[in-house]
Amino acid sequence: MITRPSKIAVRAWALLVKQGQQILQSVERDLKAAGLPPLSWYDALLELRREETGQLRPFELEQRMLLAQYHMSRLIGRLAKAGYVERLSYAQDRRGQIIGITDAGRFLLTRMWPVYADAIRRHLSEKISDDEAAVLARILGKL
Amino acid sequence: MITRPSKIAVRAWALLVKQGQQILQSVERDLKAAGLPPLSWYDALLELRREETGQLRPFELEQRMLLAQYHMSRLIGRLAKAGYVERLSYAQDRRGQIIGITDAGRFLLTRMWPVYADAIRRHLSEKISDDEAAVLARILGKL
DNA sequence: TTTATATATATGCGATTGCATGTATAAAAT
C-alpha cells in the first residue's frame, strides 16, 4: 500500500517552494534595481574566490552549485564575456579548461554583497529570529 | 549604521533558496517523467477547483498564486489551449473574463496528484519528520 | 592497437521568462 504524505508535509512542501521562489525573486529584483547582475553570477564568483587559486574546472563549479551542465556552460560564457572570469586551457586534460576569477570579478563581488546582504536582511532577517534561522537551516539541511 | 544579516541568517537564506529549487526541480522531473504537465498547471487548476463555481478571474488567480500578470495570462493560455480551463466572458466588467476549470481539468488533477504526492513523500516526507515539517511550515509562514 | 565507452564542454532549437508596452474598458476628476 502507498503511504501518502501527511497534510503538514504537503503544507511544508508548498511553503518551502513558494517562499523560496518569492524571496529569491525579491533579491533578484533588488539586485537588478541596483544595476547588478543576477545571483547566479555572485554564487559562481564566490565559489571561485573561495579557492586558493581563484580557479575551478567547470564541472567542479557545476557540482558545487548544483547546476545543470548546459546551464554552467552558458553561465561561464556570460561571465567571461563580461570579463568577470577567464577561460584558461588545461594541459592535463585537453577536453577541459579552467575558469579563473578576474580582478573585475572580485570587485563585482564586493559591489554586489552590500545589496545582497541588505536584501537578505529585509526579506529574511527582519522576519525571523536567528534562533529560527538556525532551526530552519538545520531542517533544510536534512533535505 | 547598517546591520548586516547574521551568518546563520545568510546560511538559512541560501539553504532555503537552494533546497526550494532542488526539491521543486525534482518534483517537476517526476511529473515530466510521468508525462504530466508542470506544477504550475496543477496549482492553478487546484485554485479553481477550490471554488464552489470552479471559476475565478485571472487577477484573482494571479493574487492567489503570487504570479506576475503576464505569467498568469500565458499560463491560462496554455491551460485553455490544452482544454483544462475555458475562458468565459464577463458581462459585469468587459475588460475582464472568467476562467473555469473543465472536466478534463478536474481529471488532470486526479491524474497528477498521485505522482505529485509520491514525489513529495520521497523528496520531503521521507527525510524529515512531521514535527519538523510543522516547524518548517511555521517558520516559513513568517516570511 | 583498434574499438567501444565514458567524460568534459558546447550549442541548435523550441519553449518559457521578464520587461515593456499595447488595447480595451471602467472609474475618477474636472
Next chain:
DNA sequence: ATTTTATACATGCAATCGCATATATATAAA
C-alpha cells in the same frame, strides 16, 4: 460630458531554460 487616470488582460521581443545532441579527448576493453 470630456479628460485623466486606473484596472484587466495580452503580446512583441530579447534573454534564458531544458532537452537533445554534437565535438573533442580520455579511458577501458577486446
